Amino acid sequence: MTSICAPASRRWNRARLAACATVLTVSATTLVTGTSSAHATTGVREFTQSATFTVPVGVTGLTIDLWGAGGGGAGGSSAYRIVLGGGGGGGGGYVHGAITVIPAQQISITIGGGGAGGAAGAANAYGTAGTDGGSSSVAIGSRVLATATGGGGGQTPETEPPETAGGIGGSGTAPPETALGGGGFVRQGGTGGSVAYGTQQRRSEGGVSGQPANVGSSNPGAAATGGQGGFADYAISGSNSAGTAGSRGYALLHWSF
Secondary structure (H helix, E strand, O other): OOOOOOOOOOOOOHHHHHHHHHHHHHHHHHHHHHHHHOOOOEEEEEEOOOEEEEOOOOOOEEEEEEEOOOOOOOOOEEEOOEEEOOOOOOOOOEEEEEEEOOOOOEEEEEOOOOOOOOOOOOOOEOOOOOOOOOOEEEEEOOEEEEEEOOOOOOOOOOOOOOEEOOOOOOOEEOOOOOOOOOOOEEEOOOOOOOEEOOOOOOEEOOOOOOOOOOEOOEOOOOOOOOOOOOOEEOOOOOOOOOOOOOOOOEEEEEEEO
């Protein structure tokens, strides 16, 4: 078919010129509309406590970064000639992955609480262990899609020769594989510092805090960190210190459309 704008002859009348201009105008409008729709809209939301997230209009997939809470550090012990600081709490586990969603769907975000620090041992008494950090998770209804477990609590003397072990770092379960980017991955949190027994020691510092895993730009800041183990001091009766609490979990959701 011959275009209305094709130069079939050298003679052009006003009607043909007007029709040609109309065709060119419609084509330009279509190109601009197509270019505008190609620009994606992106968003991100952070969670420092448990909440419900409503999927925005137009969004069909979410990328998840999720951390469990840190375990608490153990209290210091000075009993029966054993002078040992408490073990440090483990860092929270980290999970990354993608999930398929539909607009207006309700997503449940659970943020784990930090483990409690163990109590200091009184004069001639052992301190107590720290408690485990809570798990963080992402779920739709009763279906849990991802879980990052909390770090373990630091320990008190349990071996011979005595030693206080640090809490084991948390782990997790990544989302099932989807067309949005695969099933993701899991990184274990760092183990809290342990403290070995030394003869004739009068003071023993507590184990260091276990750190969460950081991958690329994904960083929970001060969240998901294990607690510090308490110190023990035999020279001053009853001066042992308690372990500190682990920090809460953390979550990030990213989307684009």
